[in-house]
Amino acid sequence: MKRIILSVSGVIALILIFSSCYYDNEEALYPSLNQTCDTTNVTFNATIVPLLSDYCYSCHSNTTAASAGNNIRLQDYADVVANAVMIQGSIKHTGSYSPMPKNGGMLPACQISQFDKWISNGMLNN
Amino acid sequence: MKKYSLLAIFIICTAGLFAQDNAGSTAQDTKDEINFTTETFESTRILNGHSIERLDPGQLDFRISHRFGTLNSGAYNFFGLDQSNIHLSLEYGITKWLMTGVGRGNYEKTFDGFTKFSVLRQSTGSRVMPVSVSVVTSAAMNTLKWTDPTRTNYFSSRLSYVGQVLIARKFGDFLSLQVTPSYVHRNLVATELDPNDLYSIGIGGRIKLTNMISLDAEYYYLLNPTKYMSQKVYNPLSLGVDIYTGGHTFQLFFTNSQAMIEKGFIGETTGSWTKGDIRFGFNISRIFVLHYPDQK
Secondary structure (H helix, E strand, O other): OHHHHHHHHHHHHHHHHHOOOOOEEHHHHOOOOOOOOOOOOOOHHHHHHHHHHHHOHHHHOOOOHHHHOOOOOOOOHHHHHHOHHHHHHHHHOOOOOOOOOOOOOOOOHHHHHHHHHHHHOOOOOO | OHHHHHHHHHHHHHHHHHOOOOOOOOOOOOOOOEEEOOOOOOOOEOOOOEOOOOOOOOEEEEEEEEEEEEHHHOHHHHHHOOOEEEEEEEEEEEEOOEEEEEEEEOHHHEEEEEEEEEEEOOEEEOOOEOOEEEEEEEEEEEOOOOOOOOOOOOHHHHEEEEEEEEEEEEEOOOEEEEEEEEEEEEOEEOOOOOOOEEEEEEEEEEEEOOOOEEEEEEEEEEOOOOOOOOOOOOOOEEEEEEEEEOOEEEEEEEEOOOOOOHHHHHHOOOOOOOOOOOEEEEEEEEEEEOOOOOOO
8 A cells, every 4th residue: 555655656746747848948048139130231341240250250260260260261251252151050050060159159140140141142242 | 989889888798708697696596485686786876877776665875975076187186186076965765666865966056856666676586587677767956046147047947857767687696787778858958959858878887896895887878969069978987996884885986977966977978088087986875774664
């Protein structure tokens, strides 16, 4: 009898414990606030360079790439164009490219969509 | 990774060579009695993870565990001994087949609790059972301050759960092996690429040298790590000795994991043996008998 009571209460305890399972991740749970996301006036110099400067140049500028950035340069226009697809994969954390920024959360959704917009506009040097 | 897998395969394969079917029985096997195998492991832990052993009813186990810093942190940190991670726990045997325990570790300031049920016991005699099987369920609560108190933080994000099936067999008096399929669920992970559910297989073993001393090894193989997780994790490997002195059991070992709960050492071991991120660790177990089970 004691055994039955214990098993039943054990099963109930297990159900209670496992009923509160969540599948959250910080990227999806806490998307950055982007009420004023401007994807109409996206230019290389006004949008993309500041973005790269904020998130990438600590490792991927012309001076740091060799030591910290696996020799991937993202400072000159030609280099950014050549690496655009890889950058897109890295900042979206799709799994096909090493996720960037390294050891950090994803970029704000607004800036990712600005980068997409710049590519779909034809990667202009403007 | 490959090295570890090879080591695991080596341990499994060579184990077969020692296997003899006289498990735990110095007593004669009479056909009308069930002889249960006892002392498959010295302690309720192999090293980091649970072993098939339970506490007897009425026994209270006070466990003190430490993992020091890494050996490769150098002489300045006295090869890791200047830093210490601590886990304290109180565990109690409720019945012959059920034990429970609560603990607190300074790794992520975690409170944890577990229950362990025996399902099958290895035996000979009138009922022959080749293996012992137990089930462990545990939950852990991280109590670190929120990294960003301004956002909406959920209590559920602090919790993680573990379920393990322990399957062990004692081969003769000196060799015991255990296979431990494990499931770890984290309610909150850092990025979309980190799996909330981790599946792993643990392999552990003990070789008894004398009545007081035995050698232990334990390894967990992570089945579903994704290529790019927010931190690079390694499979935990621990090697050490048990020293048993009556009421105390000392386990002294080297490991590459920092945490002492399943959620931490299975999913968050960031040290690598090959890079020298090896930590010295010990568990001390002191058993108090609170009451003797009713004689029937």
